[in-house]
Amino acid sequence: MPVPVSQMWTVASYVLRQKFAGRKQYPLVLMLEPLFRCNLACAGCGKIQYPAHILKKDLTPEECFRAVEECGAPMVSIPGGEPLMHPQIGEIIEGLVARKKYIYLCTNALLLKEKIDLFKPSKYLTFSVHLDGQREEHDLAVCREGGYDIAVDAVKEALRRGFRVTTNTTLFDGANPKSVRAFFDEMMELGVEGMMLSPGYSYDKAPDQKHFLGRARTRRMFRAILSNRKKNWQFNLSPLFLEFLMGKRTYPCTPWGMPTYNIFGWQKPCYLLQDGYAETFAELLATTEWSKYGTESGNPACANCMVHSGYEASAVNATFSSLGGFLATVKGTLFPAYRDEEALRMLEEPQAAVHPLVQIAPTAQAESLQETGA
Numbered sequence: 001m002p003v004p005v006s007q008m009w010t011v012a013s014y015v016l017r018q019k020f021a022g023r024k025q026y027p028l029v030l031m032l033e034p035l036f037r038c039n040l041a042c043a044g045c046g047k048i049q050y051p052a053h054i055l056k057k058d059l060t061p062e063e064c065f066r067a068v069e070e071c072g073a074p075m076v077s078i079p080g081g082e083p084l085m086h087p088q089i090g091e092i093i094e095g096l097v098a099r100k101k102y103i104y105l106c107t108n109a110l111l112l113k114e115k116i117d118l119f120k121p122s123k124y125l126t127f128s129v130h131l132d133g134q135r136e137e138h139d140l141a142v143c144r145e146g147g148y149d150i151a152v153d154a155v156k157e158a159l160r161r162g163f164r165v166t167t168n169t170t171l172f173d174g175a176n177p178k179s180v181r182a183f184f185d186e187m188m189e190l191g192v193e194g195m196m197l198s199p200g201y202s203y204d205k206a207p208d209q210k211h212f213l214g215r216a217r218t219r220r221m222f223r224a225i226l227s228n229r230k231k232n233w234q235f236n237l238s239p240l241f242l243e244f245l246m247g248k249r250t251y252p253c254t255p256w257g258m259p260t261y262n263i264f265g266w267q268k269p270c271y272l273l274q275d276g277y278a279e280t281f282a283e284l285l286a287t288t289e290w291s292k293y294g295t296e297s298g299n300p301a302c303a304n305c306m307v308h309s310g311y312e313a314s315a316v317n318a319t320f321s322s323l324g325g326f327l328a329t330v331k332g333t334l335f336p337a338y339r340d341e342e343a344l345r346m347l348e349e350p351q352a353a354v355h356p357l358v359q360i361a362p363t364a365q366a367e368s369l370q371e372t373g374a
């Protein structure tokens with residue numbers, strides 16, 4: 001099942017309106033983080049290391065609605081933390097659906113079956129289930145044995161009930177391209193609508209700093225994974241962003257395209273870095289020194305970054321900036337095979353062994369947060 005035409009039309013007409021209005025910096029997707037606490041402790045996460053008094057805080061539904069209205073983006077992605085741990089997540093989603101926002105509720109799905117009755121199927125709501133590869137790879141990435149099976153079970157239940165479901169995959173150094181391609185087969189067989197991908201980013205706060213990718217390695221890995229695509233693979237991403245990951249295109253980062261709002265306010269400049277906060281979206285746009293960010297800026301924090309939240313809005317903007325960009329998008333949509341003999345050879349290269357699973361035991365703090373529901 002592809003992305004509904006109504007969503008494509010909403011997004012395309014929104015971007016064209018921004019272009020006609022001459023707006024150079026416009027938001028495409030609001031990254032709304034209603035909480036930071038989580039029921040996993042993934043080695044690559046930069047959110048769960050906050051102290052307990054921060055992890056206990058939630059955005060209220062009213063704060064979420066105010067941010068969504070201030071920003072005006074047609075799509076809202078709800079990461080976290082684990083949004084299903086928010087005590088009013090049902091109310092938040094209902095309010096956003098009423099505002100006709102296309103919502104991607106990003107979840108590790110551990111609580112999805114338990115909480116699914118809080119939601120009604122809608123073309124506006126998609127569960128974006130975090131799965132970082134096949135069983136072994138995913139369980140390793142989220143440091144939780146059995147995490148893959150629980151998530152897949154929840155995906156089946158959500159699909160059975162008529163919800164839109166996509167997957168959301170972060171790939172780190174050492175990901176095995178062959179296994180990632182087999183994972184795509186598994187997800188398509190499950191019946192998900194599409195797959196989202198991003199390379200990992202080295203968060204200062206993340207406990208595992210060893211397994212992040214440099215730009216050249218990122219491009220090589222995605223070239224191996226995304227060339228010679230199978231016909232049934234569906235990606236919930238701009239074709240030009242996928243070409244960017246494969247090293248076929250370069251774009252500047254446009255962090256205002258996916259601004260982040262959380263309990264601290266509007267985060268400068270992006271989802272990953274924290275160089276201060278603004279009280280309003282207008283203040284974020286006006287007071288962030290945007291020239292200090294992006295790969296070309298020379299900022300070491302941006303040097304290796306190719307993440308979805310920095311560059312997919314750039315790719316979408318390129319689609320609507322020239323006839324060439326539009327035609328390239330049409331071509332990437334209609335003819336996504338990307339035949340590449342060298343990429344086929346790369347798939348046969350020896351891969352490093354998968355590291356044994358290290359299960360991170362929940363800390364006393366995390367356990368108490370879960371028990372209290374705080």
Ligand code: SF4
Pocket residue numbers: 253254255269270271272273293294295301302303305306307309310311
């Ligand atoms: S390059 Fe990456 S880290 Fe730097 S501003 Fe853009 S998204 Fe943020």
